[in-house]
Amino acid sequence: MVGVSARFGRVIRQLREQRGWSQEQLAHRAQLNRSYMGEIERATAIASLATAAKLAQALELPLSSLISRCEESTTA
Numbered sequence: 001m002v003g004v005s006a007r008f009g010r011v012i013r014q015l016r017e018q019r020g021w022s023q024e025q026l027a028h029r030a031q032l033n034r035s036y037m038g039e040i041e042r043a044t045a046i047a048s049l050a051t052a053a054k055l056a057q058a059l060e061l062p063l064s065s066l067i068s069r070c071e072e073s074t075t076a
Contacts (some may be wrong), residue, residue: 003043004070005043005045005046005047006042006043006057007070007071008043008047008070009040009041009042009043010015010041011069011070012026012037012041012055013041013068014042015059015061015066016041016059019059023037023038023041024037026055026058026059029058030051030054030055030057030058031054032033032051032055037060040055052066
């Protein structure tokens with residue numbers, strides 16, 4: 001079973017890559033550190049709710065949509 005942090009990281013990476021953005025570009029848009037972005041994507045760091053909200057805003061998605069994508073990825 002894949003943990004929620006791993007699913008979240010996978011979804012963030014997929015959304016970032018769909019937009020053609022680097023980790024640095026997404027980190028800048030979300031006002032986060034680039035190395036922290038990598039840790040979130042690799043699930044070596046657990047994003048707080050505030051960080052998830054920053055990422056959702058940077059990706060131009062409602063937070064609820066970002067979270068639901070993590071739930072959907074449980075079957076992927």
